[in-house]
Amino acid sequence: MRRLMLAAVLVAAPAFAQTPDGQEEISVLPEGPGQEEVFxxxxxxxxxxxxxxxxxxxxxxxxxxxxxxxxxxxxPLEPADRQVIVDYLARHFGPSQQRPGWRNPFLN
Ligand code: HEC
Structure with missing residues (x-):
């Protein structure tokens, strides 16, 4: 748990899409079916x-x-929820999706 909290502190750097107390808001995730389930x-x-x-x-x-x-x-997720969640994750966080703001140095 301590490691988790430390990790959260280390990776939660971007200040956007967070409430003043550092809580994430749903807008950190791309919109689309499954956004709420995942969040x-x-x-x-x-x-x-x-x-x-x-x-x-x-x-x-x-x-x-x-x-x-x-x-x-x-x-364990209900099969229907699992489907929605896995679809969402694969669509938005699949191997071919590049990080927002990421630019391929070989193309620039
Ligand atoms: C019951 C608690 C719990 C829930 C709910 C949970 N996770 Fe996790 N998750 C963990 C823990 C614990 C880790 C390990 C963190 C670590 O390695 O320090 C983890 C790690 C991860 C990782 C990092 C894997 C890696 O590369 O090491 C991903 C991605 C992840 N979770 C996705 C999800 C997704 C998607 C969901 C919702 C479907 C979810 N988690 C729900 C407890 C949970």
Whole structure:
């Protein structure tokens, strides 16, 4: 837990999309179906920075749901929610998505 909190402090640097007390707001996540499920379902134990900095394939996101349940005590997701969440994660945080503001140095 201490490590988690430290990680949260280290990665929560951007000041935008946070309330004055440092809480994240839902707007940190890209809009679209699944945004609410991910925000409210996945930020109970850690903030969304661990999600936002990940670039995983659909299979990897799907497997991560099991890992989160088995290793970290997440309540298993209902199949319908899981579908929405994994779709959302794969769409917005898939391997081909580049970080906002990231520019390919070889193309500039
Ligand atoms: C019951 C608590 C809990 C819930 C709910 C939870 N997580 Fe996690 N998650 C953890 C813990 C604990 C870690 C490990 C943190 C560490 O390694 O320091 C973690 C780590 C992660 C990581 C980082 C994996 C890596 O690369 O090391 C990602 C991505 C992640 N969670 C995504 C999610 C998503 C998406 C959801 C919602 C579907 C979610 N988590 C819900 C507890 C939770």
């Amino acid at each position: 409210y379902g996945c930020s109970a134990c850690h903030n969304t920075a661990v999600i936002r900095r990940s670039r995983l394939s659909r299979e990897q996101w799907d497997g991560l749901m099991d890992w989160m349940v088995e290793k970290h005590g997440m309540t």
